[in-house]
């Protein structure tokens with residue numbers, strides 16, 4: 001990692017499939033589940049998309065060989081596997097995602113499709129529907145900041161459906177997304193109610209102490225026992241809280257991004273928490 005390795009490593013544990021498998025093993029020792037993300041979003045290069053697919057297939061084999069797939073799955077950004085290729089994007093992303101889903105199935109685990117900016121939501125959900133015909137275990141992400149998401153939650157709150165609910169990490173225009181943090185939080189709670197009251201498997205992805213507390217009370221209200229839903233947090237963010245929840249008996253999954261293409265991911269994390277920016281600048285100056 002060429003730049004400011006300190007701050008990068010606190011969010012991205014390594015560049016290789018081996019380092020991802022090592023990080024998975026370390027988290028598993030603390031009773032934490034994992035979802036791995038091989039970084040490389042927004043590619044316009046078919047070869048790079050193929051290389052990303054190959055990386056996923058290989059890491060799934062490594063997880064399986066090391067007996068780690070009971071507690072680890074993969075998260076995939078469709079823009080990393082061809083969704084933005086001119087003309088053939090949708091078809092390429094679907095075929096590539098199918099290859100990864102097959103490899104995950106063979107390894108005894110699952111795939112969750114990450115959600116990117118709102119211009120991709122329809123394409124991603126349509127690819128999800130196609131994939132679920134052969135791989136019904138495939139999960140998706142919905143973003144509370146989008147106006148459409150409560151309705152999307154209703155459509156996906158069915159048996160066998162795995163939905164990760166997050167607030168949303170992209171800068172979105174006001175005709176499609178709530179702009180005020182409070183409105184995003186209110187939407188998050190409405191969506192939580194739909195998912196927890198529904199028949200699917202909700203994956204509650206947030207570091208927000210209020211949302212975590214509300215999710216816990218709603219889970220009890222709707223008769224959910226630990227194991228019928230899970231909490232998810234990003235690698236390096238609130239690790240003590242991850243362990244505290246796991247020790248309390250909750251299922252907790254850590255999203256572990258890895259690879260050399262960490263820049264876009266890190267910039268989104270810094271934008272969310274400007275306090276981290278000063279660490280980043282200091283580590284650049286000290287180089």
Ligand code: FDA
Pocket residue numbers: 113114115116141143164166167168169170205206207208209232233234237238254255272273
């Ligand atoms: P938010 O950023 O609103 O923070 C609320 C509170 O949480 C803070 O006030 C603080 O108390 C606490 N907190 C947050 N960050 C902290 C930190 N670094 N250190 C200490 N406390 C902190 N987005 C997307 O658009 N598509 C996707 O596919 C995904 N996938 C995804 C997977 C998983 C597992 C997670 C956890 C998140 C995503 N996201 C995502 C990102 C998500 O949309 C969102 O941008 C971040 O999770 C930040 O939102 P929070 O809900 O954590 O709260």
